[in-house]
Every structure is written in C-alpha cells, then in structure tokens.
Amino acid sequence: MVSRRDPAAVPVPEGARPRLVVATRSPHKLRELTELLHLEHAVLLSLDDLGVPGEPIEDGQTFEANARIKARFAAEATGLPSLADDSGIEVEALGGGPGVRTRRYAGPDATDASNNAMLLAALVGLPPEGRLARYVCVLALALPGDRGPRAGLPMILRRGTCRGRIAIAARGTGGFGYDPIFEPRSEPPGGRTLGMYSAAEKHAISHRAKAARRMEPALRDLGF
Secondary structure (H helix, E strand, O other), rough: OOOOHHHHHHHOOOOOOOEEEOOOOHHHHHHHHHHHHOOOOOOOEEEEOOOOOOOOOOOOOOHHHHHHHHHHHHHHHOOOOEEEEEEEEEEEHOEEEEEHHHOOOOOOOOOHHHHHHHHHHHOOOOOOHHHHHHHEEEEEEEEOOOOHHHOOOOOEEEEEEEEEEOOOOOOOOOOOOOOOHEEEEEOOOOOHHHHHHHHHHHHOOHHHHHHHHHEEEHHOOOOO
8 A cells, every 4th residue: 555645745835846756766767857858847856856665566567557557656655746657678589578577687686787688698699680679668647636546547648669679799888778789770780879879869769758759748738
C-alpha cells in the first residue's frame, strides 16, 4: 500500500511555478527530461526531491504498462501530476529482448557495463544486418483527481523510438545505459555510437526526445 504524501507538507511559495513529479530516482533521467521538455512554467521534481519512500512493482509486460504503473505510483504518493518514463532496448535477434528487462538484463544488480557486456556476448559473430535494434521510450502522465480508485486515474501516453544496430564493441563515454554500443540507423556499420554523440546530437534523434516532443503539447495545455 502506498502512503499518500500530502503535497502541503512541501512548502510552496505563493505564485510559485506548478510542480511536475518525474517518477524516477535517476538523476540522468530527471536531467534529460528537464532539458527535453522545455517547459516554461513547471518545476520538475524527482521522487527523492519529495521524499517519497518505496518503489512501484514494475510487473508489466510492456513499456506502456510499466510507465503507467510508475506514473500512478508517483501521483498517488504525492497528489501531484506525475510523469513516468519506461524505456529500453529491443534487439531483433533476441526476439525483442531485453525489452522490459533492459535495466536488469544482466541480473537484478546489473550495471550499465555488465548489461552491455552481456548483450555484446549474445550477438557475437552476427553481421551488422543481424544486429538490428531499437531504443523505445514511453512517457505516461498521471493526473491525480477525484476519479476515485487507482485504475481510474486519467492517463496520457506518448511513445518514441530510435532505430539502429548493436555495435561490435563499446565506443564512447557519453550518455548512459546501452548508448556506448548503440549505433543509430543514420550511422554506417562501425560508425559512431550514441556514446560518442554530443548531448545536442542525441537529443535530436533519441527515443526519449521523440516521446518528450510528443508529450510537451499536452503538458503545456495543462499549464506547465
């Protein structure tokens, strides 16, 4: 059971900008979404910023399902509009895996390095055309209100993808997650990985950037 946190417990000065909770504890995701959404009025806050305890149970079988779970968890815990990101990588040769297991591909305590190493090992010997993959991001916006039970919370979903292939070896130190082994489709085999892109270059094509651009009008319509 999630204990609902009273938003009044966090002082809000009169005339302050509206608050939007990003349902994450990852500073990478919070920073990236802040940069991507370009919201003029909102203050984006993480779960840690609001002192929200616990974690949602991400037992969905799709990115959409898990994004919904996380957004509802944050909205119920804070009483504030909440934006959740569920994202990962799908590899054709692995039947769409790791998919929703992207973050835990190499185990429950996996690091970016161990996940990358395991994925590279799974594709050893495959030519570029056998290494096709795509990044997927689904953003879910939960709007708390008076609609009652958990399943009744209104929800807005937006999706973005970035197609490419898995590189032969990791290259680059930028980004996070699988970026050092993901070559965007615009690159030739052996070309730059997202780990070699500047932040501006990545934001122009990334799955999260595309989802954010599609979510931004809905957020602006709500006063953010």
